[in-house]
Amino acid sequence: METPVELAKVARGRGIIQAWRNPFRLQDAVLLFVVVTLTLFFYALNPAMLALPTVRSILAAASYPALVGLGLVMLMIAGEIDLSTGPVMGACAVFAAFLMKYAGWPGWAGAVGGLALALVVGLINSLLTVKMGAPSLVATLAVGITIRGASYMITPGVPIYPVAPEVAVVGSWRPFGLLFITVLMLAGLAVAQVVLRQTRWGAALYATGGNRVAAEQCGINTDRVKIACFMLTSLLAGCSGLLVMAQLNAGDPIIGRTLELSIITGVVLGGASFLGGRGSALGTVLGAVLIQIIKTGLILVHVDTDWHVVILGVLLATSAALDTLGRRRRV
Amino acid sequence: MGVNGMTKGRPAPFSGRRPGIIRRIASVPEVAVATAAAMAFALFTALDRSMLMPVNLNMIVTRSSFIGFAALGMSVLMLVGEIDFSAGAAATFAGLTYSLLARSGWSEATSLIGALLSAAAIGWLNSFLVLEVGLPSFLATLSTYIVVSGVMPFVYGSPEAFGRSSLAGLGAPSPLFGAPWAFIVFLGAVAIGEIIIRRTRLGPLLWSTGANPQAAEAAGINTAAVKVACFMFCSVCAAIGGFLLIATMSLAPAYGEEWQVWVPAIAIIGGASLRGGSGSLLCALLGTLLLLIIRTGLGAANLGNNAQGVVVGGILVAALVVDGVRRKAKNHRTV
Numbered sequence: 001m002e003t004p005v006e007l008a009k010v011a012r013g014r015g016i017i018q019a020w021r022n023p024f025r026l027q028d029a030v031l032l033f034v035v036v037t038l039t040l041f042f043y044a045l046n047p048a049m050l051a052l053p054t055v056r057s058i059l060a061a062a063s064y065p066a067l068v069g070l071g072l073v074m075l076m077i078a079g080e081i082d083l084s085t086g087p088v089m090g091a092c093a094v095f096a097a098f099l100m101k102y103a104g105w106p107g108w109a110g111a112v113g114g115l116a117l118a119l120v121v122g123l124i125n126s127l128l129t130v131k132m133g134a135p136s137l138v139a140t141l142a143v144g145i146t147i148r149g150a151s152y153m154i155t156p157g158v159p160i161y162p163v164a165p166e167v168a169v170v171g172s173w174r175p176f177g178l179l180f181i182t183v184l185m186l187a188g189l190a191v192a193q194v195v196l197r198q199t200r201w202g203a204a205l206y207a208t209g210g211n212r213v214a215a216e217q218c219g220i221n222t223d224r225v226k227i228a229c230f231m232l233t234s235l236l237a238g239c240s241g242l243l244v245m246a247q248l249n250a251g252d253p254i255i256g257r258t259l260e261l262s263i264i265t266g267v268v269l270g271g272a273s274f275l276g277g278r279g280s281a282l283g284t285v286l287g288a289v290l291i292q293i294i295k296t297g298l299i300l301v302h303v304d305t306d307w308h309v310v311i312l313g314v315l316l317a318t319s320a321a322l323d324t325l326g327r328r329r330r331v
Numbered sequence: 332m333g334v335n336g337m338t339k340g341r342p343a344p345f346s347g348r349r350p351g352i353i354r355r356i357a358s359v360p361e362v363a364v365a366t367a368a369a370m371a372f373a374l375f376t377a378l379d380r381s382m383l384m385p386v387n388l389n390m391i392v393t394r395s396s397f398i399g400f401a402a403l404g405m406s407v408l409m410l411v412g413e414i415d416f417s418a419g420a421a422a423t424f425a426g427l428t429y430s431l432l433a434r435s436g437w438s439e440a441t442s443l444i445g446a447l448l449s450a451a452a453i454g455w456l457n458s459f460l461v462l463e464v465g466l467p468s469f470l471a472t473l474s475t476y477i478v479v480s481g482v483m484p485f486v487y488g489s490p491e492a493f494g495r496s497s498l499a500g501l502g503a504p505s506p507l508f509g510a511p512w513a514f515i516v517f518l519g520a521v522a523i524g525e526i527i528i529r530r531t532r533l534g535p536l537l538w539s540t541g542a543n544p545q546a547a548e549a550a551g552i553n554t555a556a557v558k559v560a561c562f563m564f565c566s567v568c569a570a571i572g573g574f575l576l577i578a579t580m581s582l583a584p585a586y587g588e589e590w591q592v593w594v595p596a597i598a599i600i601g602g603a604s605l606r607g608g609s610g611s612l613l614c615a616l617l618g619t620l621l622l623l624i625i626r627t628g629l630g631a632a633n634l635g636n637n638a639q640g641v642v643v644g645g646i647l648v649a650a651l652v653v654d655g656v657r658r659k660a661k662n663h664r665t666v
Contacts, residue, residue, distance in 0.1 A: 128648065132655025137414075137469055138599060142647035145592065149640020274467045306481060313477030317460070317470065324465035 027271045031286040035293060042297030049300055058292045063182040064089075064240045065263040066288035070185070070192045071233035073267045073284040077196070078226050079209035079276025080129060080136040082233050084121065084144030085263055089241030089256030091151040092118050096242055097160035097251020100167070107166030111242055118238025121147060122231035129230070130223045144260070151253040159252035163245065171246035181243045185285070188236070192281035205229070209276030265316040266291045273323045291315075361613050363653070364601055367646075368621040375628030391623045392510045396517040397575035399619035401590060402597040403520060404568025406615040408561045409598050411554075412541040413468040417457060417476035419590035421566035422573030424479055425450040429574075443574070447567050453479060454566030458559040476591065513575045517616075524612040537561070542609075569594075596643060597622050600650045621646075 043049040068085050075082055096114030099105040105113065121143060128139035173180045196202040207215035208222045215222050237256070244255045268274070269290055270283030291312065298308055376383055401418050408415055429446035433439065453475060460471035528534035539547040540557045547554050569590070601618030602610050622643060629638045 124648075128651055128655070132652055133658055134651040134655055138595075139648075139651055141592070142596070142644050142651060144644075145596075145640050146644030146648060149637045149642075149644060152637035153641060274470065306484065310478055310481030313474050313481070317466065317474035320466050320470055321460075321464045327465075 028280060028282045028286060031270065031283055031290065035286055035290050038290065038293055038297065042293070042300060045297075046300040049297060054296060054300075058289065058296050059182060060179050061296075062285075062289045062292035063179065063185045064244060065259060065266055065291070066285045067181060067185045067188060067240050068233070068237045068263050069267045069270070069284040069288050070188045070281055071229070071236035072263055073270065073272050073279040073281060074192070074196070074205055075226075075229040075233050076267060076272040076274070077205045077209045077276065077279040078222075078229050079212065080226055080229070081264070081274065082125060082140045082230065083137065083260055083264075084125060084140040084147065085233060085237040086256035086258065086260035087144040087148035087151070088118055088121050088234050088237040089244065089259065090253045091121070091147040091241070092238035093241040093245035093255045094151040094155055094160060094251045094253050097163045097245060098154055100164040101160050101162075101251075105164075107164040107170075110164060110167075114242050115235060115238050118234045118241075119231055122234030123227070125234065126227040126230035130226050148253070155251065155253050159248075159250040159254075161250035163249060163251060167246050168249050170243075171249065180246075181240070184239070184243075189281055189285050196279075196281055206277055209278075211277075261316070262291055262312065263288075265312055265319075268316055268323070269319050273327070274320060275324070275327065278323070361602075361611065361617060364614055364617040364621060368617055368624055371621060371624045371628065375624065378628070387627050389510070391620065391627050392514050393579050394626075395616075395619045395623045396511065396513040397572040397579065398590065398593065398597070398623070399517050399616055400520065400572035400575060401569040401594045402601070402615040402619050403517075403524060403612055404565035404572075405594050405598040406601060406610045406612055407524075407537065407568075408565040409595075410537045410541045410610050411558055411561050412544070413461065413558060413562065414595055415454075415457060415472045415562065415565045415569075416469055416591050416595070417453060417472040417479065418565065418569035418572075418594050420476040420479040420483075421450045421453045421569045422576075422590070424453060424483060425570030426573050426577060427483060446574075447570055450566045450570035451563045454563035455559065457566070458562035461562070462555050462558060511579055513579045516575065521612050521616045528612065538609075593622065593643070596647050600646055602650075602654075 039049060048054055068089070072082060072085060092114035095117045096110040099113045100107060100110035125136070125140050125143055128134045128143070129136040132139075170180060175183050196205065204215070204220045204225055207218065207220055208225045212222050241255050245251055248255075266288035267279065267284050268287070270280060270285070270287030272279035272284070294311070294315070295308060298311065299305075303311075381387060401422070405415060405418065425446040428449040429442050432442035432445045437445065457468075457472050457475050460466050460475070461468045464471070466474075528537065536547075536552060536557060539550065540552060540554045544554045597618040598610065598615060600621065601614030601616075625642055625646075626639055629642065
């Protein structure tokens with residue numbers, strides 16, 4: 001997808017049929033292979049790996065970071081990063097719960113309020129990065145620290161409980177036998193996959209990340225692209241946080257704690273690069289599932305939880321290293 | 332398109348007059364941070380008189396000596412455009428190496444040197460990941476932090492208290508208003524560092540490597556070697572900071588996670604930019620004082636840890652905005 005010829009084809013609006021001929025990249029197929037192999041490996045060590053409750057829990061737990069990852073992968077393709085996704089999840093849940101409990105807002109209005117907060121945070125992130133020229137790493141980190149502290153301040157010690165009853169209803173939805181978040185994530189995956197590979201917007205994303213100056217010369221407003229990506233990422237993070245709240249039936253600021261690292265690892269495993277210009281939606285979801293498989297598998301094989309973070313960190317570093325080393329050789 | 336068309340109706344940005352004295356003073360980053368620190372101190376004193384109590388002042392000064400030392404190293408590293416999230420791990424690693432060596436019977440001085448060398452090894456590992464493997468510096472140092480702090484408990488066991496060592500004397504009050512000797516050490520390091528950077532060739536070496544690596548390479552500077560040295564320096568400073576902490580507080584708490592965020596935050600508030608080429612040690616000192624005034628002030632006013640996060644995060648955002656505005660203003664002057 002990222003070759004100049006294919007990008008030009010999509011940008012011109014023609015060549016959709018040609019682009020359709022190969023909807024799955026080789027990288028995604030490899031990732032799928034790794035997912036299957038790893039699952040079988042853990043199954044050999046502990047048959048509970050393929051038990052239905054395990055599989056469902058993996059899918060459910062992976063849906064939250066996967067949903068956020070769909071937004072984050074677009075942002076990373078455009079060449080930026082967002083470390084505030086975890087805090088945004090918690091802050092939106094807390095804010096929505098706050099509105100519902102202390103301001104008496106109905107469930108849907110609280111949710112809208114939470115999402116509005118997410119959009120505002122995304123806007124702040126984007127303005128700091130795009131207009132003020134701050135490196136996105138530092139800007140999103142600073143914003144993340146601020147709103148995490150703020151969400152802990154609003155909930156002194158105790159999570160906000162209970163929230164409006166409609167929230168629990170959403171938490172118990174089971175469309176197609178899956179959690180609502182999983183359905184949302186799969187729908188998002190389909191939309192993102194199409195957008196990234198078939199539309200001009202997707203081509204603009206890859207162009208912005210691949211060579212910003214050249215993209216500007218082509219008439220792409222890279223500032224607007226990045227602002228939209230930041231706001232989308234925060235919006236999805238807020239969505240994810242609200243849905244966690246629906247499961248917990250409480251607005252807890254601990255939602256999303258340490259999750260931003262898992263989200264980024266999933267996205268990088270799925271093929272995104274910190275240097276921008278690479279990434280795919282399917283890869284992101286597979287990456288999130290892979291992370292969850294590893295986490296669950298490690299628990300089933302009785303590996304000490306202290307080692308989990310280490311293993312994930314090494315995984316993140318290794319996949320990023322493979323990416324940067326591979327890119328260098330191509331130059 | 333005549334000449335008038337090319338100027339787009341805007342007056343020439345270069346007016347030929349020196350900006351006023353106020354603006355020139357305000358553009359010095361040290362002044363901004365010092366002013367912020369003074370204002371914060373005044374604010375907290377107004378809110379709660381207990382800020383002026385000796386125990387609080389002592390806490391500010393003591394804590395700034397060790398976290399400030401780590402910020403020193405971080406400022407230098409940010410001068411060359413890199414960041415280090417593994418400062419806390421390097422400090423803990425050095426502390427554990429020291430106790431391991433001391434327990435095995437090595438003399439105290441050699442144990443210290445060994446510990447600092449182990450911290451330098453972590454710095455070297457960071458530089459290897461960044462320069463050879465090509466990882467972005469935040470990811471490389473974050474991975475180092477995760478791996479080192481994950482592996483350490485298994486290899487080393489728990490750290491030992493340092494009460495017996497002569498380092499403990501650093502916590503004692505010195506003639507300077509009763510501030511602990513550790514603070515004197517810190518001030519001395521800042522002074523020496525500033526002199527070195529501003530008077531010798533080292534300063535321009537670091538600045539050019541950070542601000543424009545290609546130009547620096549063209550000028551014959553070995554940017555890779557400079558970066559390796561800076562990474563190692565940052566880790567060693569973090570380790571020294573860790574020793575100062577143990578000496579003054581006489582216990583070895585787990586300070587890795589806290590430092591991960593606060594130390595780079597101090598450096599950035601102090602004017603360092605992640606794009607390299609700016610920052611100063613004096614700013615690191617002032618930034619440390621600002622941060623600790625805020626923390627102690629919030630503690631004295633009983634506002635708790637979370638308020639710290641909000642305030643420091645907010646200041647960081649403000650610092651980024653100020654930096655952005657300053658950069659835009661600089662770009663508008665066409666001379």
